[in-house]
Ligand SMILES: [Zn+2]
């Protein structure tokens with residue numbers, strides 16, 4: 001039987017790349033792969049950058065009143081890019097992107113929740129957005145990498161059906177501030193790892 005490989009597509013936007021992006025992709029891959037020991041399904045992950053170079057920040061995203069970028073247009077960008085990438089993948093006889101994650105450096109604001117956010121995702125959907133903008137505060141490069149990995153894994157966890165977890169060290173615990181982010185691990189607790197859901201068709 002063919003290996004069930006799910007492609008997690010990363011779309012860098014703005015000033016995003018280099019070592020931070022590479023480490024984020026490695027960290028995402030490792031966290032999801034580690035979770036599979038709690039699953040009956042044999043699912044394998046691949047995490048790859050799906051555009052050649054970082055994309056421009058969506059023009060409509062800047063909210064001059066807040067001095068921040070709205071997160072919603074980044075979801076729009078994710079949908080546009082995924083559609084194009086999927087078309088190419090299907091033409092090549094490959095499976096579509098399983099999930100799409102926009103990773104950007106500009107601080108983001110959610111108009112829906114009326115707060116600044118580290119990221120957001122469609123629960124059980126295909127898209128997630130994470131920003132390092134607010135994660136940079138007081139952080140050395142190693143701390144920033146760690147925080148970025150945690151937030152990426154967290155938002156992708158939502159796309160695979162997970163809600164927030166009450167185990168404070170679990171990557172799915174809700175982070176209201178950087179103290180919370182630094183206090184959790186980049187891994188799923190056994191309960192969350194076992195509850196990740198993988199659609200057979202997408
Ligand atoms: Zn969350």
Ligand SMILES: [Zn+2]
Nearest residue numbers: 165170189192
């Ligand atoms: Zn958990």
